[in-house]
Each structure stands twice: as structure tokens, then as C-alpha cells.
Amino acid sequence: MKFVILFLLLFHLLVLGTTAQSRKVFPYNYTIDDLPNGLRLVVVPTDYPNLVALYTVVQAGSRNEVEKGKSGYAHFFEHLMFRGSENYPPGMFDKVMQKAGASSNAYTSDDRTVYHATFAKEDLEAILKMDADRFQHLKYTEDQFKTEAGAVLGEYNKNFSNPFTKLEEVMRETAYKTHTYSHTTLGYEADIRDFPNQYAYSWEFYNRFYRPEYTTIVVVGQVKQADVLAMVKKYFSDWKRGDYTARIPSEPAQDKPRTAHIDWASPTLPLVTVSYRSPAYSDTKKDKAALDLLSIIAFGENSDIYQKLVLEEQKVDFVAAGSEDHVDPELFAVYSRVKKQEDVDYVRDEILKTYKHYTEVLIPQKKLDETRMRLRYGFAMAMNSNDAIASAIAPYINLRRTPETANKLFDLIENLTPADIRDAARQYFTENNQTIVTLSYKKQGGGE
């Protein structure tokens, strides 16, 4: 029945405290099949009826954009994947998706590009067949390519009325000097405006990364693994393995704190972000998991700084930490929007004090236990449809090509101690690792 698995999952949560070995945060009986060409298929049978979710995860994102002037290319390429293929001329893709009643789209991040669709389950084969064609036989003319470049510029334009987009851009280029995390996934405006001149490069990008060894297909729904595998074999077996590996420059150690400031031309509340270099994703080493917990404890809605700055003093309208799981060492960043310009330095210093505090004290055991419980409940309760399940595991599929890594991560979290968290904070929240970026309104041609 539809709810049995969810029930088992949540039941597991409750006995967690005592049986550390057996509980799995991802409770579904999934299967993994590898084709000889390197393509991986993950099938997650569920009892949610009618619909099936199909997520195709390509292990290439803006991290893979190693050449100068090519920022934003992975995301641009995501757009090109909707422009037609050998056997599905432009417009046909939409017709097939429409026939399936699909909600279909894609997204790109630093480390991955994910094509996702949720649709009537009887249409799975038709959609896999079409996907196989675009992943193996993509086809677009130079004119179509240039037209799509205009749509990407439109996407850039819509995002750039929000100052957070600029804040993120400057924070990255300040914190990173050689690694490709120095640019955002959307890319620099100058590079985006140059896209129309890069038709030949687009095929190079396709030939490098749109290869079976970079790709995992995830299917979630009321399906049988054998049926899905047969379809995938039928349509994807001829896909040729590639031979390219991107050489991502490693980032040298930071040797002193860095700062930057942005003058914003339209009225806005000041923004401040304080970040530190932090570790890459790991399901075996404790440091990243420890900082993930700390991000909630130190800067979440229930944290002391939130209570002080948002609720009591009311000097900011929000403060929050962001630290996603990344393939390479990333940034642990705290963001805040300040209500008055004169409080910016104070808020920055409060954030700095909070970071320092957790390098010195041990988190109470009760808080740690509650945070672990919160993470597990949060993960479990979010998986409330086929689409939500696929969406929840797509980042893990990208990192390790298996949902099992989520289980391993949560086991690791279960074993963290307050000392582990303090030690991770001590190791990473050092002055030399620090980047502070602020943004405030400055009328063009002088003024405020």
C-alpha cells in the first residue's frame, strides 16, 4: 500500500536512538544496474499511484567549466538539450511531454545538471526513448543555438533584479582564485553575451560530458525494475562511453582574510555575508557532516543569533547559513539582510562572534540529539511523492551515484559528538579562511 513504506520509514526514526546499525534514512528498496557503457540506472519502486518521476543526473555543472570565458556553459547546455534531436525535431519533444501530461524541466548547479519529469506512468517508455535520442543524437543548428543564447540572457536578466545574485557572484570570486567555484552557475554577463559565438564549443561540451559514464537515470514510481531496465537497455545500450576528464584546478590555501563590497544602484536593504572555506562532501569523514549540523544549530531559526538579531533586537530580517554538499571543498556562508545601514558592522561582528563561539564551546548533547532528529524527520517528511523522492536523492546520486550515501551520511551524523563539531569549527573557522562581502545601496553618480 501507498503508505506502508512511509510508515516503516518513520517508525525507523523513532527507534533510532537504540539501534544504530539498522536504520536507514532512505528506506526504499531501490536497485542499481550498470550498463556495460557505464550508464547507471537506479529504480525506486513505490506505491504512489498514477505518476512516475524520471530524473536524469549528469555529473557536470559549472564546476566543469575550466576554460576562461566559458562560465555558465553547463547551464546554457542544459537549455540546448531541449532544442531537438535526430529523430525528434524541434517541437516534437514538447508534444511527447504534453501527451504524457508531464511537468518537465531541468536545473544546473555547481556540480550537476539534472533533467526531471513527472508524468503518467504508462508513458515511461515513450519518454525514455525520446531521452535516449537527445542524450545520444542531439541536433541543433547554429541559428537555433544563437536563439537559445537569447533565452539564457533573459534568465540572467530576470535574476539580476535581485541583489543576492550579485552578492553570490562577488563572494565566490573573492573566496576562490583558481577553482571553478569562483563563478556562479549562471556565469558572468560578459560570457553569457558571448555565447552566440561559441557554437563549435557547444559540441565539444556535449561530447565531453553527455556520456554514459557521467550519467545516472533515476526512476521512482509504481514500476517493476525488470521492465525499466529492459527499456533502458533497449534505448541506451548503443551510447558510446567518452574519454574526457575535466582537470579542475585545486584552490590553494587562503593566506589571509578577504573582503569585498558592492555598491548597488537601486534602493535595497544592506546585505552581509561571512563565509569560510569548508570541506567537500563526505560520507566517511566527519568534518563536513559536523559543519552541516552546526549550520542549523549556530545559525538556524532556533539559534541564539537568530533569537538575538531577528527576534529581540530586530536589527535584521533574516540570518541563515548555507552550505550545500559539493564535490570539492566549498564555502560555509552565513547571510543576513540588515534593516539599517548603521547596523551592518554590528551584525557582521555578531556573526563573527558566533562562528568563534562554536570553536570554543561544546554543544549540549540534548541540542545535538534534537538536531539529528530534526534532520531525519525533515528528510523523511519531504519524501511525500514520487517526484519528491527522486528530487531528494538526486544530489546524492550526483555525488556518489547511489542513494546509499545518504544512509551512510546519516549514520555518520548519528555518531558525531559535541567534540567532533567543535573540532571541525576550529579547523575551518580560522581567520585565514574567511571572506566577508557586503552590499548596500549607492545612488549612481554619488548620493547615499
Add this chain to the structure above:
Amino acid sequence: MKSATAFILTLIFLLPAFAMETPLEKQTPLATVFKPSRSPLISFRIQFLTGSVDDPKGKEGLAALTAAIISQGGTKHKSYDEIVEAFYPMATSFSAQTDKEMTTFVGNTHVDNLDKYYALVREMMFEPGFRDEDFKRLREDALNYLKTTLRNNNDEELGKERLYNLIYAGHPYESNTTGRVSSLEKLTIADVRAFYAKHYTQASVVLGLSGNFTPKFEAAFLADFQKLPMGKKIARRIPAPSSTPGTKIDIVERETGSTAISLGFPLGANRKSPDYPALALVASYFGQHRSSSSYLYGKIREKRGLNYGDYAYVEYFPSGMYQFEPDPNLARSQQIFQIWIRPVEPQNAHFALRAALFEFDKLVRDGLSKQDFEATRDFLSKYVNILTQTQSSELGYALDSRYYGMGDYNTYMKAALAKLTLADVNRAIKKYLGSKPMTIVMVTKDAEGLRSEITSGKTSPIKYQAAPSQEILDEDKIIQDYKINVKPADVTITPVERVFQ
């Protein structure tokens, strides 16, 4: 272009506002939408049939602020921080969504935490603290939302909300649900208390609950809400907005790099209208939200590369840039037909507007082809399952069906679509979309420049990075000179700081 008949038709809808209040004198059963199931997740949707239409004049934003203080403020016994602390290990929350005619509190919890969770909800609902510190913080949040987030950080939502303000000028829907800057500045905690006392009543509440709850819980839940004041049953009739004939263009001026465009007009139909399935099909064909299969998207984005997307709506859909499916519980008596052209490069703004109007006029003139009708009908018949794929959204749609007085949404839509004919759809297009007074909002930096381009009616050719097909180039020749029937006096410029004031 726009005929006098249309003007007269619009006037027919101009009825005075109507709200009849009947005191609830004796205990009557509370309105409920209970959907018991085996799910260990319990979903709550506690709805009050009150919203910004009940904001007293000069106190716009009061309904939304009241709901915010209940869901993001302390109680008589606990500070807000203590509430957050209690929700923390359960990984849950209790949030509020206020719209014109309804306010809905939404929460989900695991059944094993149900007692603990509901104890908090009950305290928040029945013993709100109305604390000064919460009031101050949440009123400031509302002000910053209008002054910073909407006016200056999101041109698309700014354009859409401004469009609603203009179409509903002088109407109970006029103000943004969050309020106005000038009214929020004057609100007091006493206003909030009074609003709560008057509108959070047995007469206005609708209790939505789904999941594996026990009969005992259900009885206790009902008994709690029977302690609310009786209140008055309000039979509302929200009139259609008044409008004068002709196109109106408002250019919102702000420091920005691109031009956002939203346009629309009162629809004259909502979900309970027999023509709703036909109109939903038209919107889906012409501009299905975030879908590349729709007509307008194909013309403006895919074939011309002018922007990121182009969509059409027959129901209110806020925050469309952040989500693929609309949130339930934004049901309204009055809806507009809306076209959303995502930001374009400023030099293409005039052309993009002409293209949108050209395609819209073509839709009204030609209707759908049999092939397009069938493809869209088949799509929607399956797509309705996506709208209700989670337990909470299913419950939300059930509450909306109750509001509109119709059956289960999915069942209704599938049956109605199966019966629908091409003739029904094309008749609905003529009836609801034909010759309507269009209101257009554009957000851009050089407002005066754009205004003079539009009022001069001069040709607006477009330069492409890459030549599109000959068919598109031929069409461009028509579009670049397509007449926008607007009087110069009806093209206004509004500095952004005056919007939502």
C-alpha cells in the same frame, strides 16, 4: 479593435459590493473537510473565510498581519522562540497564507508527534499572545517585503502585483494582500486583536485534516474550535471590477537592466463557472506555466529567444518564478486573465509587447485548432494528478472545491475535459477573452523613452543574433508595426516608490 459591445458587456458586471451578515445564534456543526487515510503524516489546513477584503479602509494589510502574528508570534504562555524550539525536533512548523477571501494555516506532522504538535497549534490558534515585539517585527517584515523585496528585488512579481492593483482599482481586491506602506505604518496591535475577535469565528472556520488520525483526536479537534466565538455567517458577493474601455499602460520606473511585462483583464469567470474547464484549457494551450509546450512560449522564447518564458493564467498564481505548481487555497470569486512576459532586453520591450498582443488577438480571432484542442485536453486530463500529488495539496484542493461548491477537483476536471468540445472552447474564448480592456504593466529604467516609443506607434524592428525562420521574419514585419490601441493619456509612468504606497 476593441468594440463598444465589449464595453457594455463589461459594464453589466458592475454590480455593487454585497456582503450579507447573518449572526450565528445557536451551535451549528463546524464546516470540515476530513480525509482520513493510513498515512502516518497528518496534514492540517485550518481555514478562515476572511482575508484582505475584510481589511477596514485605511487598514490594508490587517488580515495578513493578524495571520502572521498567529503563525510567527508568541502565545499567552510561550514566546515565539519557545514555539520554534518546540517544533525543532519534529522538523515541522505552522504557517499562514492570507489571500483576498481566505486565510489558511498549514502544517504537517508525523502521527506520533501529533499530540505535541497539536498542543502547540491549539495554543497559537486560541491563545495568541499578540505581543508588542512580534507585532513590531512582523509589521516591519511586511513593510520591507513591499519596499525592498517587491519594489526593488523582483521586477516580475512587482509587475504582476501592480497589474492586480490597477485592474482592481476601487475594488475590494485593490491593495496587495500584504497591505500598503502607508496603511501598515498606521496599524496597531489593537487593530490586530479586533480583527482576530471579529473574524476568527465558528461561522468562518473550515477545518481541513487528513492522514491517520483517530476518532478521538477528531472529536477533540472539533470541540476546541467550537470554543471560538460564534461570529456571523457572511454571504459575500464580490463584484466584478469596474473598467473603462481601451488599453491602459502603466510603466513602473526603476533602476533595472531589463523590462518585465504583465498584462491582463477581468475574466468574468472562476473555477465554479461551467466554462472553467474550457478556460483552463485555453490558458494551458496558450501559456501553460513553466512549460515549453505552450504556444506563446514557442513564439516568443523558443523561436525568437527574446526572454526566459511566456505564460498565461486564468487563476491567481503568485510566486510563479519559484514554483512549478500553484498553491491551493487562493480561491477567489473574481479572477483575471493574465499574460506574463518574462523580462526582455529594454530595446526589445516594445516589440515583445506587440508580439504578446498580436498573439493574443490571434487567439481570440482564430481560436484553437482541433489538433491543439485535443493535445491540450489530453495533457490536462493527466496533468491534474500532478497538482494533487502530495497529501497536503490534495487537502488544499478539497478545501477549494468546498469554497467553490463543486466536487473533487481531479474527478470533476477529468470528466469535464472528456465532455468538452472544440466548439465549447472557441465559444468560451469569444465570450471571456474577446474585446476586453487590457491593462499592461511594464517595469523598466527608461520609462519616458519607452512611453514615447509606444505612444508614437513607431515601428519597432528587432535585431537577432541569429536569423529565425522565414515564417518568423514574415510575422515580425507585421508585429513590428502592430497597432497598440492606446491613447497617449492612458500610458502613465509611475516611479516605483509610489507603487504599493
